[in-house]
Every structure is written in C-alpha cells, then in structure tokens.
Amino acid sequence: MNTKQKNMLSAEIVKKAIMDSFIKLNPVVMMKNPVMFVVEAGTFVVLLMTLFPGYFGTQGRGGFNLAVFLILLFTVLFANFAEALAEGRGKAQADTLKKTKKEIMANKVIGNSVKVIPSTELRKGDIVIVSQGEMIPGDGEVIEGLASVDESAITGESAPVIKEAGGDFSSVTGGTRVVSDQITVRITNDPGESFIDCMIALVEGAKRQKTPNEIALNTLLVSLTLIFLIVVVTLAPMADYLGIKLEIPVLIALLVCLIPTTIGGLLSAIGIAGMDRVTRFNVMAMSGKAVEAAGDIDTMILDKTGTITFGNRMASEFIAVGDESVETVAEWAAVSSVKDETPEGRSVLELMKKEGYSYPANAVEGAEFIEFKAETRMSGIDLPDGRKVRKGAVDAVKAWVSAKGGVIPADLDQKGNAIASEGGTPLAVAVDNRIYGLIYLKDTVKPGMRERFDQLRKMGIKTIMCTGDNPLTAATIAREAGVDDFIAESKPEDKIAVIKREQAAGKLVAMTGDGTNDAPALAQADVGLAMNSGTTAAKEAANMVDLDSDPSKIIEVVAIGKQLLMTRGALTTFSVANDIAKYFAIIPAMFMQAIPEMNVLNVMGLGSPMSAILSALVFNAIIIPLLIPLAMKGVAYKPMSSAQLLSRNLLIYGLGGVIAPFVGIKLIDMVVHLWV
Ligand SMILES: Nc1ncnc2c1ncn2[C@@H]1O[C@H](COP(=O)(O)OP(=O)(O)OP(=O)(O)O)[C@@H](O)[C@H]1O
Numbered sequence: 173m174n175t176k177q178k179n180m181l182s183a184e185i186v187k188k189a190i191m192d193s194f195i196k197l198n199p200v201v202m203m204k205n206p207v208m209f210v211v212e213a214g215t216f217v218v219l220l221m222t223l224f225p226g227y228f229g230t231q232g233r234g235g236f237n238l239a240v241f242l243i244l245l246f247t248v249l250f251a252n253f254a255e256a257l258a259e260g261r262g263k264a265q266a267d268t269l270k271k272t273k274k275e276i277m278a279n280k281v282i283g284n285s286v287k288v289i290p291s292t293e294l295r296k297g298d299i300v301i302v303s304q305g306e307m308i309p310g311d312g313e314v315i316e317g318l319a320s321v322d323e324s325a326i327t328g329e330s331a332p333v334i335k336e337a338g339g340d341f342s343s344v345t346g347g348t349r350v351v352s353d354q355i356t357v358r359i360t361n362d363p364g365e366s367f368i369d370c371m372i373a374l375v376e377g378a379k380r381q382k383t384p385n386e387i388a389l390n391t392l393l394v395s396l397t398l399i400f401l402i403v404v405v406t407l408a409p410m411a412d413y414l415g416i417k418l419e420i421p422v423l424i425a426l427l428v429c430l431i432p433t434t435i436g437g438l439l440s441a442i443g444i445a446g447m448d449r450v451t452r453f454n455v456m457a458m459s460g461k462a463v464e465a466a467g468d469i470d471t472m473i474l475d476k477t478g479t480i481t482f483g484n485r486m487a488s489e490f491i492a493v494g495d496e497s498v499e500t501v502a503e504w505a506a507v508s509s510v511k512d513e514t515p516e517g518r519s520v521l522e523l524m525k526k527e528g529y530s531y532p533a534n535a536v537e538g539a540e541f542i543e544f545k546a547e548t549r550m551s552g553i554d555l556p557d558g559r560k561v562r563k564g565a566v567d568a569v570k571a572w573v574s575a576k577g578g579v580i581p582a583d584l585d586q587k588g589n590a591i592a593s594e595g596g597t598p599l600a601v602a603v604d605n606r607i608y609g610l611i612y613l614k615d616t617v618k619p620g621m622r623e624r625f626d627q628l629r630k631m632g633i634k635t636i637m638c639t640g641d642n643p644l645t646a647a648t649i650a651r652e653a654g655v656d657d658f659i660a661e662s663k664p665e666d667k668i669a670v671i672k673r674e675q676a677a678g679k680l681v682a683m684t685g686d687g688t689n690d691a692p693a694l695a696q697a698d699v700g701l702a703m704n705s706g707t708t709a710a711k712e713a714a715n716m717v718d719l720d721s722d723p724s725k726i727i728e729v730v731a732i733g734k735q736l737l738m739t740r741g742a743l744t745t746f747s748v749a750n751d752i753a754k755y756f757a758i759i760p761a762m763f764m765q766a767i768p769e770m771n772v773l774n775v776m777g778l779g780s781p782m783s784a785i786l787s788a789l790v791f792n793a794i795i796i797p798l799l800i801p802l803a804m805k806g807v808a809y810k811p812m813s814s815a816q817l818l819s820r821n822l823l824i825y826g827l828g829g830v831i832a833p834f835v836g837i838k839l840i841d842m843v844v845h846l847w848v
C-alpha cells in the first residue's frame with residue numbers, strides 16, 4: 173500500500189459506500205446507533221402513512237407525507253454513507269494486504285534436514301531458513317545470520333532494512349522479502365495471529381469496538397433522544413387541549429429535528445477516520461481507545477538516543493588520562509569492542525582504523541565476549557590470559573575499577589565532564605583495575621526538536637527525557653532540545669517507576685521504546701508506541717506500532733489523538749446548538765395558525781407552517797453530508813491548552829451551530845415555499 177493508494181478516495185470507494193448506505197438500513201445493524209434508529213423508525217411510520225392514507229386518515233396530506241418520508245430516508249442514508257465512507261479506505265487497504273498474504277512456501281528445519289511446507293502449516297517455535305529472493309513465511313526472530321529485508325509490503329518504504337540475530341533488530345514480519353543473504357528464523361506466531369492478520373483486522377475495522385469516550389457520548393445522545401421523545405409525545409395531547417390537531421408526520425419531523433442527528437450520524441465516522449489518520453501515518457494502533465488516550469496525554473516519556481538525538485552515536489576521539497598514551501587507549505578501546513555489535517561498538521573499531529591504530533588480533537582469540545547491557549552500562553571482553561577489558565559509562569567503569577582496588581586517575585572526571593558538557597557521551601576504557609582513558613561518542617539533537625517540545629508545552633504536555641547517559645550529557649541535551657525534565661543514569665526499571673509516579677498523580681502517560689527491556693514500561697504506559705524494528709516482546713506489550721520505526725512520531729500521534737477528540741467535541745457542540753435553533757423554526761410554525769400570538773416567535777419569517785417544517789427537516793438532513801469532510805479530515809488543529817481549546821470551540825461551533833440553521837433554513841424555505 174503506497175502513499176498514493178492510501179490517500180486516494182477513489183470513485184470505487186465512494187461507489188461501494190453508496191451501496192453500503194443501503195445495506196446498513198437493516199434495522200438490526202441500525203440498532204447500534206440509537207439516534208439514527210429512532211429516525212429510521214420514524215421514516216417507516218411516515219412511509220406507512222404515505223402508502224395507506226385511507227387507513228391512517230391522512231388523505232389530502234399525501235404530498236407532504238411523501239416529502240417527509242423522502243427527507244427522513246435521506247437523513248438515514250447520509251448517516252450511513254458517512255460511516256461507510258470512513259470505513260472504505262480501511263477496507264480497500266485490507267484488500268491490498270490480503271493480496272500480499274498469498275500462500276508462501278517455507279523451508280522448515282527438521283533435525284538435520286529441510287522440508288518445504290506451506291506457511292499455513294507453520295507453528296510457533298518452528299525454525300525456517302529464508303534465502304535471498306524468498307518471502308519470510310511468518311513472523312519471527314532471526315536466530316542466525318544477517319540479511320537485508322524489503323518490508324515495503326507492510327511499511328510502504330522500499331529501502332531494505334538489515335535484520336540480524338541478537339539485539340534489537342532481530343524481529344521479522346511474515347510477507348516481507350529477503351533481498352540478500354540468508355537468515356534462520358524462529359516462528360513466533362501460530363497461523364492467523366500474525367502481524368499482517370492483525371493489521372488486516374485493524375484496518376478493516378473487524379474488531380472495532382466503541383471506545384469508553386464514545387460509549388459515554390452515546391449515552392448522552394440516547395438520553396437527549398429520550399427526553400425529546402417524551403417532549404414530543406406529550407406535546408400532542410397538550411396541543412389537542414388547545415384545539416390544535418398535530419399530525420403524526422409533523423411530530424416525527426419535529427422529533428428528528430430536535431434529537432442530535434448530526435453528531436449521531438457522524439460519530440462513528442469521526443472515530444474510524446481518526447484511526448485511519450493514524451494508519452495513514454504508518455502507525456498501527458491496536459484500538460481506538462489507544463488513539464483517544466493519545467489525545468489526552470499529560471506526560472510524555474522520551475528516550476534520548478535515537479528519539480531526541482539522531483542516535484548514530486559515533487566514536488570521534490580517543491582521550492588518554494593520567495600518564496597513558498592515546499595509542500593504548502585506542503588499542504584497549506578496540507579490544508573491548510571486537511565483538512560489540514552495537515553501533516557504538518562498531519564505530520570504535522572504525523575510529524581506530526581511521527586513526528591508524530591496530531590491536532593484536534591473536535590476543536582476543538578464545539576470549540569471552542561481555543555484551544553491552546543497559547543494566548551494567550558496560551561492555552567488553554574477558555581475555556584468555558585472565559585480563560578483563562571493559563568500556564562503558566564513566567561512573568559504571570569507575571565503580572568496577574574501584575571494586576578491584578584500582579585508583580581513579582585524577583583527570584578522568586574533568587575530561588569526562590568536558591565531553592558531557594558538549595552533549596557527547598564519554599565512555600571510560602579500563603583493563604582490570606586500571607583506567608586508560610576515554611572514548612568520545614558524538615551524537616546530535618535532531619533539528620526542529622525545540623519547536624516540537626514548544627508545541628507539546630502549549631498543549632499542556634510535560635516531556636521527560638529518560639536516558640542511561642550521565643547527568644551532565646543529559647542536562648546538555650535536555651537544554652539543547654528544550655524538554656521540561658530529564659532523568660539521567662536511568663535503568664529500564666526507572667522508566668516504569670517514572671510512569672507509575674505520574675499515573676499515581678492522575679496523569680496519562682505516553683512512551684516509545686523498542687527493546688525487550690522496554691516492554692514492561694510500554695505495557696504500563698497508557699500509550700505505548702513500539703518500533704516495528706524492535707523486538708517482538710516490545711511490539712506485543714505496546715498498544716501502537718510505528719512501521720517506520722521513528723520514535724519521535726509519538727508527538728504526531730498525540731496530535732492526531734487530540735484532533736480526534738476535538739473533532740468529536742466540536743461536532744457535538746455544533747449538533748446540539750443546531751437542534752436548539754431548529755426548535756425556533758418549527759414550534760412557531762406548528763402553532764402559528766391556531767395561536768396567532770405565536771407569530772412573535774416566528775423570528776425567521778418563514779413562508780408557511782408546512783414549508784417551515786420541510787425546510788428545517790431538509791437542513792437537518794443535508795448538514796450531515798456537508799460535515800462529512802470535516803468529520804473525516806478532523807477540525808483544524810493548533811497546539812493550545814485544553815481550556816483554551818474548549819472556549820475557542822464553544823465560540824466557533826456553539827455560536828456557529830446556532831447561527832447556521834437560521835441562515836440555512838431561511839434559504840431553503842425561500843425555495844421550498846415556491847411549492848408549498
Ligand atoms: N556499546 C556500549 N558499550 C559500553 N557502554 C555503552 C555502550 N552503549 C552505551 N553505553 C553506555 O551505557 C549508557 C547507557 O546506555 P543506554 O543505551 O541504556 O542509554 P542511552 O543510549 O545512553 O540513552 P537512551 O536511554 O536515551 O537511549 C550510555 O550512556 C553509555 O554510557
């Protein structure tokens with residue numbers, strides 16, 4: 173699904189939506205939307221009265237009744253069309269995805285041999301080999317090898333990505349293609365539970381459930397409908413007492429004008445379109461609830477490396493401490509990095525070569541590699557001769573050396589701080605109890621970060637940068653990027669602690685992550701955005717996955733969530749204000765002839781009672797399709813606090829909602845009055 177396909181509201185989608193509008197007339201389906209169900213029931217009653225005027229004693233009103241019936245029918249169809257149109261794009265996308273889900277053959281490893289079986293027979297835990305040119309038969313983790321993979325089937329991005337065993341880039345998705353080399357993959361899902369299956373269900377809306385917010389709003393709409401139903405039903409006997417005979421179609425027209433049909437007709441379209449906006453942004457949200465939660469976020473937890481900074485932290489200088497030479501620092505830094513596959517580790521070896529240094533390769537033969545861990549904040553190697561070589565965060569290495577009775581060189585802190593105060597990351601290099609020097613890791617803040625954080629602040633969102641780096645580097649980057657707060661030397665569990673602390677204070681928290689050790693925090697956060705490049709554990713714990721693996725996207729996701737909530741609020745305000753205005757169009761018209769004094773309320777000066785009722789009803793119907801573009805696109809959004817937003821929206825959509833019907837109904841009446 174490329175961007176073009178995703179954005180296009182093709183003629184095909186519109187045609188399908190028109191057909192679906194009729195299919196959705198089925199009362200069983202309609203019942204899920206109580207406001208529109210009431211309209212449909214009214215439509216049916218008026219239809220009966222039009223068809224059998226003799227039976228209902230409504231002869232002589234045939235033309236009027238037919239007009240009411242048609243307008244009501246279109247009101248329901250317009251509401252159905254809004255929903256069908258919002259669903260259309262997702263369904264089209266699902267069709268495209270289903271096409272990529274053709275049967276794939278898998279090379280399953282059984283003992284020492286390989287058997288070719290259809291991918292549908294693969295089970296969790298199976299091992300498969302995928303070679304150049306082949307499709308990956310299911311979701312899994314690379315357990316051996318390295319390959320570049322074309323993931324355009326799911327991300328729309330054609331540049332291949334590297335997948336390799338171990339670390340944070342080991343997860344692969346079924347339906348993507350290996351473009352070079354060969355990997356061995358352990359399947360992590362049973363059939364039908366794959367990422368593509370999940371994506372299809374999501375975009376198709378198969379598992380769509382009303383969100384708590386939607387349910388609350390629906391309850392309000394149902395209550396309003398009930399109140400007006402009682403008002404209208406009791407109106408007839410009262411009018412009767414005054415000697416006014418109110419026809420049933422007139423009462424139904426009045427009821428439909430008063431109940432919140434505008435928002436009732438557009439509510440689900442707004443929700444679906446909000447989800448769709450997130451999807452078109454290449455983020456898979458597991459539920460509408462997650463998108464809404466994003467709109468209510470108070471606190472955002474961000475990584476430093478890779479989110480606020482570019483994250484390609486590169487070794488840029490070796491610095492000696494005490495009496496050591498730069499050459500020995502370079503040598504030991506390289507030895508500690510021979511098997512360190514992190515970008516930082518690789519960059520140390522590159523810098524060593526660039527500076528013209530080398531290390532004795534035979535010395536590391538048979539050595540034991542010590543992998544980098546966020547908990548230890550060190551990596552290195554244990555040599556066969558017993559020497560232990562480490563590099564890592566300065567405080568971590570200092571503690572390690574001190575524990576072995578070593579002395580800390582006097583100039584270490586000062587040299588480390590010099591790097592940190594420039595926003596760089598100092599790594600200390602040590603062998604057993606002796607510290608040789610520092611590696612200067614350089615990273616840069618992404619451009620435009622300050623503006624983004626300014627926007628978040630205007631929305632009333634607090635940003636906290638959590639980093640494993642030292643306090644000085646953290647402070648420098650925090651200042652440069654403009655985050656509100658930071659936590660340095662943080663271990664993975666510290667992230668959960670921050671999230672829990674904020675949540676205990678009643679805040680909703682968002683965070684991004686990609687590693688297995690981020691998974692608990694992603695699950696704890698109200699909005700957890702995992703990177704598609706990340707581990708399966710992270711993706712399963714999160715409630716959103718970014719297919720482009722851009723952690724700073726969380727900022728846009730929050731904006732989309734806010735826009736969804738705002739659109740719903742704005743259109744609810746508009747709808748209710750609208751209905752109040754319609755009251756003033758219809759009530760005076762209904763009583764005008766019997767009670768001439770009512771004419772003072774006929775502020776609009778409408779032609780005749782019949783044309784007033786029809787005009788109000790026509791306005792009530794056409795406002796739905798007129799607002800579909802707004803419901804689908806979302807109201808224009810400018811970062812500001814919730815309080816400011818509320819007053820702004822009340823002004824625009826509340827006042828607008830009162831004025832629009834007066835103007836609209838008057839204009840329609842001028843045309844309708846020509847006939848009625
Ligand atoms: N490959 C490595 N070998 C040794 N030490 C490392 C390596 N990578 C990072 N470190 C050190 O460990 C610290 C913690 O790393 P970690 O990846 O947990 O956090 P970070 O990348 O600094 O920040 P963030 O949490 O924002 O990504 C780093 O600040 C650095 O001092």
Ligand SMILES: [K+]
Nearest residue numbers: 428429431433
């Ligand atoms: K209405």
Ligand SMILES: [Mg+2]
Nearest residue numbers: 475477478640
């Ligand atoms: Mg990191």
